Amino acid sequence: MSIPSLSNPRSGRQLEGRHVVLFGAGTANDVEKGWSLGRVSDTVHGVGKATALVYARHGAAVTCVDIDLDAATATAELIRSQGGQAFAFGCDATQSNSVKETIEKSLGYNGRIDVLHNNIGITKMGGPVECSEENFDQVIAVNLKSMFLTCKWTLPIMERQAKGAIVNISSFAAVRFTVPWIAYSASKGAVNSLTMAVAAQYAAKGIRCNAIAPGMLSTPMVQSAHKDNHDDLEEMMSSRDNAVPMHWQGEGWDVGEAAAFLASDEARFITGQVLVVDGGSTIMMPSKPWNVAGVAN
Known part of the structure; x- marks a missing residue:
C-alpha cells in the first residue's frame, strides 16, 4: 500500500498574511535506545511542531508558544530556516497572567491575531x-x-477585528474508550463542549x-511514552498500525493540514465542529479488550 507523505512542503498559501498563535508548539523528543522517529514520512515531528510548520508553509506568520521556551524556539528557528516568519515565547498556559502576557506580546508583533491554535495536552493513565486526584486535576488544568x-x-482581540478562527486539539479518546484514562477522556x-460553546x-x-x-x-511523544514497555520500536509501531482500520498511524502532518484547512x-x-482525523478508528469496534492494568495498548 502506498501512503502519501506530507513531510515535504505543500502547494497553496491560503493563510498568506495571517498571524497564528500556536500554544504547544514544541516537540517532546526522546530518541533513547537508538529508536528512529521516521515511519510513513521522512521526518516525524510532534503534532504542535508539525502543525506550526504547516501553517507557515501555507503563508502564515506563526507565534510558537510552549512551556519549554527552548522547544518553542527550535520550532520557530525551523520555520525561519524554511523561509517562514516565526516568533517564540515561553508560557505556562494554566496561569492566566502568563497567557495574558503572551497574547499581548504576540499581538504586538503583528498587530492582529487571526488564528488561535490550542495544542497543549498531557495524559495520565488510570480509571476513577x-x-x-492530583493527576486528575493536572490533566484538567x-x-x-x-x-x-x-x-x-x-x-x-478577534471580536475587535470582527474575524478570527480558533482550532482546538481534542482526541478520539473523547468518544472511544479503549484504555482507562478517565482524566484524559x-x-x-x-x-x-468548550469548542461548541465558543462557536x-x-x-x-x-x-x-x-x-x-x-x-x-x-x-516522538507516543514513542517516548511506550519506550519503557517495549524493547522493539518496530514491534510496538506495527501493533499500533494494525489497530487502525487503514493499517497505519497518522502523523502530526495530518493534524496540521486539517488545522490549516479549518483556519x-x-x-x-x-x-462548532469536531473534525475526526483517525484513519477510521471511531467507526470500528476496538480490536482488543481494555488493559485493566492501565497501560495503553
Whole structure:
C-alpha cells in the first residue's frame, strides 16, 4: 500500500498574511535506545511542531508558544530556516497572567491575531479508582483550563477585528474508550463542549471555533511514552498500525493540514465542529479488550 507523505512542503498559501498563535508548539523528543522517529514520512515531528510548520508553509506568520521556551524556539528557528516568519515565547498556559502576557506580546508583533491554535495536552493513565486526584486535576488544568484561558484573552482581540478562527486539539479518546484514562477522556470531551460553546456565542461576530480529534498517531511523544514497555520500536509501531482500520498511524502532518484547512477561508462556513482525523478508528469496534492494568495498548 502506498501512503502519501506530507513531510515535504505543500502547494497553496491560503493563510498568506495571517498571524497564528500556536500554544504547544514544541516537540517532546526522546530518541533513547537508538529508536528512529521516521515511519510513513521522512521526518516525524510532534503534532504542535508539525502543525506550526504547516501553517507557515501555507503563508502564515506563526507565534510558537510552549512551556519549554527552548522547544518553542527550535520550532520557530525551523520555520525561519524554511523561509517562514516565526516568533517564540515561553508560557505556562494554566496561569492566566502568563497567557495574558503572551497574547499581548504576540499581538504586538503583528498587530492582529487571526488564528488561535490550542495544542497543549498531557495524559495520565488510570480509571476513577487508579487515577490520583492530583493527576486528575493536572490533566484538567493543562488540557482544558489552558484552552479556556487562551480563548479568554484572545477572543476580545478577534471580536475587535470582527474575524478570527480558533482550532482546538481534542482526541478520539473523547468518544472511544479503549484504555482507562478517565482524566484524559474527560478533558477531551470537555474540549469538544468548550469548542461548541465558543462557536455558538461568537458565530455572529465573525469568529469560528472548531476542534480536531486525532486518532492513533506516530509522534516522538507516543514513542517516548511506550519506550519503557517495549524493547522493539518496530514491534510496538506495527501493533499500533494494525489497530487502525487503514493499517497505519497518522502523523502530526495530518493534524496540521486539517488545522490549516479549518483556519482558512475555505472553511468559512464551518464552526462548532469536531473534525475526526483517525484513519477510521471511531467507526470500528476496538480490536482488543481494555488493559485493566492501565497501560495503553
